[in-house]
Amino acid sequence: MNLKSGLFIGLCLAIVFLFASPLSAEDNCSSFLVTKGASQDGSVIITYTCDGEFLSHLEYIPAQDHQPGEMIEIRGYDGKVKGRVKQVPHTYAVVGLMNEYQVAIGETTFGGRPELRNPQGLLHYFTLMKLALQRAKTAREAIKVMTELVEEYGYASTGESFSIADPNEAWIMEMIGPGPGGKGAVWVALRIPDGYICGHANMSRIGEFPLNDPDNCLYSKNVISLAKEKGYYDPQSGKPFSFRYAYDPPKPSSLRTCAARVWSMFRRSAPSLKLSPDFQRGVKGTDPYPLWIKPDKKLSVHDVMNIMRDHYEGTPYDMTKGIDAGPFGSPLRCRPLTWKLDGVTYSWERPISTQQTAFSFVSQSRSWLPNPVGGVFWYGVDDTYTTCYVPLYCSITSVPEPFTKGDIRKFSWDSAWWVFNFVANFANLKYSYMVKDIQKVQAELEGQFFDLQPIIEKTALEMLKTNPELAVKFLTNYSVSQGEMVVKRWRELGEFLITKYNDGYVKDEKGRPRSLGYSVEWLKEVLKSKPEQFKLPTWGEEKKDGRLH
Numbered sequence: 001m002n003l004k005s006g007l008f009i010g011l012c013l014a015i016v017f018l019f020a021s022p023l024s025a026e027d028n029c030s031s032f033l034v035t036k037g038a039s040q041d042g043s044v045i046i047t048y049t050c051d052g053e054f055l056s057h058l059e060y061i062p063a064q065d066h067q068p069g070e071m072i073e074i075r076g077y078d079g080k081v082k083g084r085v086k087q088v089p090h091t092y093a094v095v096g097l098m099n100e101y102q103v104a105i106g107e108t109t110f111g112g113r114p115e116l117r118n119p120q121g122l123l124h125y126f127t128l129m130k131l132a133l134q135r136a137k138t139a140r141e142a143i144k145v146m147t148e149l150v151e152e153y154g155y156a157s158t159g160e161s162f163s164i165a166d167p168n169e170a171w172i173m174e175m176i177g178p179g180p181g182g183k184g185a186v187w188v189a190l191r192i193p194d195g196y197i198c199g200h201a202n203m204s205r206i207g208e209f210p211l212n213d214p215d216n217c218l219y220s221k222n223v224i225s226l227a228k229e230k231g232y233y234d235p236q237s238g239k240p241f242s243f244r245y246a247y248d249p250p251k252p253s254s255l256r257t258c259a260a261r262v263w264s265m266f267r268r269s270a271p272s273l274k275l276s277p278d279f280q281r282g283v284k285g286t287d288p289y290p291l292w293i294k295p296d297k298k299l300s301v302h303d304v305m306n307i308m309r310d311h312y313e314g315t316p317y318d319m320t321k322g323i324d325a326g327p328f329g330s331p332l333r334c335r336p337l338t339w340k341l342d343g344v345t346y347s348w349e350r351p352i353s354t355q356q357t358a359f360s361f362v363s364q365s366r367s368w369l370p371n372p373v374g375g376v377f378w379y380g381v382d383d384t385y386t387t388c389y390v391p392l393y394c395s396i397t398s399v400p401e402p403f404t405k406g407d408i409r410k411f412s413w414d415s416a417w418w419v420f421n422f423v424a425n426f427a428n429l430k431y432s433y434m435v436k437d438i439q440k441v442q443a444e445l446e447g448q449f450f451d452l453q454p455i456i457e458k459t460a461l462e463m464l465k466t467n468p469e470l471a472v473k474f475l476t477n478y479s480v481s482q483g484e485m486v487v488k489r490w491r492e493l494g495e496f497l498i499t500k501y502n503d504g505y506v507k508d509e510k511g512r513p514r515s516l517g518y519s520v521e522w523l524k525e526v527l528k529s530k531p532e533q534f535k536l537p538t539w540g541e542e543k544k545d546g547r548l549h
Contacts, residue, residue, distance in 0.1 A: 028052055029108040030201040030261050030352045031163045032307060033170045037195030040300040042368065044170050046163040047308050048097065048106025049352065049360040049384055055417045056359040058379065058403035060396070061134065063093040063100065074122055083122040085153060091134035095377050096361060098394050099133040102375035103142055104165045104363035110174070110204045110258075112159030112248040113232070116186070118177040121154030125175070128155075129162070139166040143173055143189045143218060150175070155185035159248055161200040164189075167367035167374060172198055172291070174206050176247050178226060186226055188219040188243050196292040197299070199265040201352075203258035204248035205291055208240050244288075255282045257337060257350035260317070262289055264352060267315075268307050269295040277315070301364050301378065302450060308360065309385045310352040317349050320432070323525040324348070327518045330431035331385075353385035355424060358417070360384050371395065372472055373460050376453075379403070379483075382420035386427065386438050388445050388490065390483045391453065393460075396476040400483025416487045423494045430501050433516075437500070441493050445486055 034045040050056065070087040098104040107125055123131075128146045136142035142164050159176040173189035188206055192198045193216075198205070210217045227233035227246040235241075244250075250259075260280040267275050270293050278286040299307075311319040311331040319331035332355055333348040340346070359381045366374040375394030380387030381403065392399065406415030413419060427434040456478055463471035500506065505513035518526075527534065 028202060029106075030265075030308070031106045031108050031161070031199065032265050032304060033163050033165070033172065033192055033198040034295075034299055034304060035170050035192050035194045035196055036168065036367070038197050038295055038298060040298045040303070042366065043301065044165045044167060044365045044367075045299070045301060045304050045362060046104055046106055046165040046170060047304060047360065047362050048163065049308065049354075049357050051354055051357045053356055053408075054358050055406045055408040055415070056381065057406070058096055058359070058399050059094070060399045061091075061094040061130075062397070063091060065090050074127065083153065085122070085131070085149070088135055092137075093395075093397075094130070094133045095392055095394055095396060095399065096379055097129065097133065098361075098363050098365075098375055098377040099136070100375075100394055101137040101371055102165075102167045102365035102394055103133060103136055103139060104163075104361075104365060104375075104377070105129045105133060105142060106163040106361070106363075108161050108200050108202045109157075110159040110161055110200075110202055110248050110254075112176045112204060113230075114158065116177045116179050116182075116230075116247070117158050118154060118156060118180055118182050120181055121150070121156035121177060121185075123149055123153050123156055125157040125160045125162075132164075137166075139164040139169050139171045142166075143171060146173070146175075147185070147187060147218075147220065150187075151184040154183070159204060161205060163200070165363060165365050167365040170198070172200065172205065174204055174243060174247075178222065179230075184220065184222070186220055186223050186247065188223055189217070190291070191216045192292050195294055197265075197269055197295050198292040199262045201258045201261035203250070203254045203262075204244035205262070207242040207244050207288070207291065209243065250288070252282050253338060253347065255280050256347050259289065260312075260350065261310075261352050264310050264312055264315075265307055266293055268310065269293070269299065272296050277317075301362060301376075302446070304362055305378070305384075305389055305446070308352055308362070311385070312349060312351060319349050319351055323522065326431075327522045328430050328432045330428050332428050332431075353383055355383050357381075357383050357387075360387065362389060369457070370461070370464060372464065372468070372475065373457050380420075381417045383424050386424045386435070386442070387420055388442050388486050389449075390479070390486050391449050392479045392483070393475040395472050396479045397472060398476055398480060400480050400487070402487040403483060413491055416483075416490075419487055419490045419494065423490055423497065426494065426497055430504075430506070433506060434497055434501060437497060438493065441489060445489065449482065 028051045030049045032047040036042050036044055039045055066087045066089055071084040072087055073081050074083050074085060076082045093100040128149060132142040132145045135145045155177050162173040164171045170192045171189050173187060175185050175187040177185055188209055190206060190209060224241050232246040233241055263275060263277060263280045279288055320329040337350055338345060338347045362378040364376040372395030377392045377394060378389040379392055380389045402416040406412055406417045411418050427438060460471045460475050463474055506516050507513050
């Protein structure tokens with residue numbers, strides 16, 4: 001990458017996350033990790049919902065060679081140069097947050113101890129992710145790249161949990177700063193045992209960890225010493241060291257909005273465990289959820305997509321039920337999540353699926369296939385519940401144009417983000433009805449992608465044997481055309497919905513408007529608040545003289 005393009009990428013990322021910054025750490029992002037032995041076909045799968053009120057642009061960064069002495073300028077939110085990072089001789093191609101070697105990275109912010117943020121640090125977590133993808137062929141290499149970069153240049157963000165995957169392994173790494181003027185960062189990384197799954201959602205998840213198992217656990221030299229120095233951990237207490245209790249002690253707000261999402265990932269993956277909701281509800285004395293669990297059955301990519309589409313359905317916290325869901329079972333809860341009334345603090349539920357999602361992905365890394373075919377970056381914009389995931393192969397050389405466009409200040413039918421936002425926002429007018437129409441198209445398109453996947457990949461594999469460049473062109477054309485087709489289909493879906501549900505009616509197959517009213521349950525709730533207002537009088541009928549008797 002030349003200096004200009006590297007600067008541009010860093011600045012774009014800074015702008016993206018600046019738009020996301022008004023939301024609290026407890027409100028952003030969810031991630032789910034599936035190891036080879038826990039997936040149906042042997043894929044390593046990770047997910048990432050990047051939640052925030054901003055319009056994301058999907059990027060493709062080509063592989064490039066670089067000149068000796070070349071530097072990357074790192075700019076702050078104000079656009080001024082903060083520092084420079086040494087470039088490496090060769091960088092790898094990246095599609096979104098997956099590179100040409102099937103390495104994928106996601107994150108969630110846990111914040112942690114605010115006093116540990118280092119204003120003098122140069123590198124924010126999103127810059128680390130991009131640089132690692134451009135420089136690492138495996139998940140372990142990505143961890144090495146990220147930790148060596150912060151050691152040399154300093155870490156600028158608050159606490160972060162990273163999901164890092166390659167075709168063979170899935171890792172969770174947690175990192176936090178050393179405080180103002182400090183060197184490097186404090187971090188620990190654990191390999192998820194094969195056959196297990198893991199999740200994190202804006203709350204530190206790593207507790208105790210082995211100090212003498214470098215195959216499965218890596219950590220910074222200062223991870224315990226800094227905690228002792230700052231008074232976060234007392235060895236004389238007799239308790240083992242726990243990263244999460246030292247650097248991100250649980251708070252009521254994080255239990256309700258963060259631990260609850262991990263609980264829901266796990267309860268959907270392993271119902272047999274019957275995981276209690278007590279920890280996420282803040283019941284004193286309850287243990288945190290395990291860092292990883294074994295699912296009841298091996299999970300497919302489609303299963304994982306469905307797990308990331310969750311409003312706690314089927315639990316006492318189901319956001320599509322009750323008066324708070326409105327007359328049409330909408331899971332939308334407008335911000336802020338917490339509020340006070342008569343001196344008591346309350347909180348809405350915070351689900352995995354949220355209207356504030358800017359983009360999300362489900363990455364699929366497969367060890368038995370060559371890299372150009374093995375890595376699939378399933379990408380979607382807006383709410384996971386109402387998005388459609390598009391398969392983008394990690395070897396492609398361009399991305400669908402509608403996903404690269406848009407301005408959050410101006411609606412445009414040319415922007416995938418705006419198209420999906422239009423459909424999702426309009427659906428809230430009559431959610432329980434419209435969501436079925438959305439899911440029908442969603443299932444049709446995603447089902448088609450899964451059905452075509454073996455055929456597309458068989459063709460690409462044959463091409464790779466004789467003409468690798470043609471194989472890449474074939475996969476690029478397929479990925480781009482499907483992405484553009486999805487956006488076109490979603491525009492048509494939006495037009496269909498506004499026609500079918502115009503003015504509160506629901507039109508039947510012949511286009512005739514029908515008045516369907518409200519559910520009995522919701523009407524009962526309305527009458528509880530205003531028991532007399534809507535009653536019709538029960539005394540007699542109007543007589544022929546026109547008077548009421």
